[in-house]
Ligand SMILES: C=C1C[C@]23C[C@@]1(O)CC[C@H]2[C@@]12CC[C@H](O)[C@@](C)(C(=O)O1)[C@H]2[C@@H]3C(=O)O
Ligand SMILES: O=C(O)CCC(=O)C(=O)O
């Protein structure tokens with residue numbers, strides 16, 4: 001079924017496919033199999049009954065809203081996002097732009113407390129809302145990663161979550177705000193110019209992302225070239241994205257999901273999203289797990305550390321397929 005959603009780019013198909021929804025309170029053996037299937041089919045799924053207390057989310061939403069409602073001069077006190085701080089319209093360092101403003105953090109509570117002094121008039125309140133949310137996201141990410149370890153039947157089921165629990169983990173956290181553009185808006189909500197790219201298409205580089213938004217949609221995934229599938233907003237749930245590192249560790253069995261966020265000017269309200277990026281330590285060696293490699297399926301990628309990957313990532317454009325820079329040589333290439 002082709003949906004009537006506004007499409008910013010011609011020759012793209014927008015299709016309303018039902019994306020996997022996984023109830024984390026269901027029986028464990030069933031949950032882990034459903035998660036593995038969703039990671040193989042889409043690299044993307046929604047979790048419900050996840051056990052994250054609603055007040056943790058509500059506190060952060062309130063703090064974020066009051067930050068984004070400030071004047072530009074006040075917001076800029078949070079410093080440019082190089083790489084952490086406040087950013088408006090520019091994404092990364094290589095010229096990418098989008099209809100978005102954001103705050104990017106590392107997940108160390110001390111640096112969050114420090115940065116909060118430039119963000120809020122009530123820094124302790126802001127910092128405890130961000131750190132409390134990050135702690136809950138870390139637990140949820142580790143629980144999902146343990147289920148993945150079990151579902152893949154690897155002998156060490158904590159192989160993924162251990163990297164995130166490591167004190168040296170390099171996880172990031174991001175608050176995105178997509179201001180609605182009433183001035184651009186005509187009365188015709190089907191107008192093709194009513195939708196702009198908020199956050200351009202890309203793959204998340206890390207292991208796993210947990211994404212939560214308010215009740216304003218805009219997120220889309222691309223399971224194949226030229227096809228976009230809306231991921232409807234659900235403020236009570238989390239969307240889970242497989243990132244590049246999990247694709248490498250599963251030797252391509254799981255897919256790093258291509259996604260983007262549109263800023264739809266026909267919305268009466270701004271979209272706000274919160275993204276936790278579960279990331280290993282800089283010195284963690286990223287390689288296909290031995291159980292994922294067979295003579296018929298040799299490693300698809302060369303081993304690298306997260307630090308090496310991170311350096312490459314900042315030198316590339318948002319939409320680049322970064323993993324192409326780490327492909328293992330094929331037998332044919334070696335022979336030539
Ligand atoms: C253009 C860029 C922004 C980004 C770093 C990069 O050079 C390429 C990857 C981008 C991305 C996408 C997912 C996350 O939002 C992010 C924090 C990340 O780890 O990689 C962003 C980076 C960013 O905004 O700094
Ligand atoms: O806001 C969204 O829905 C997507 C954000 C995103 O993909 C990101 O921050 O990496």
Ligand SMILES: [Fe+2]
Pocket residue numbers: 202203204259
């Ligand atoms: Fe993303």
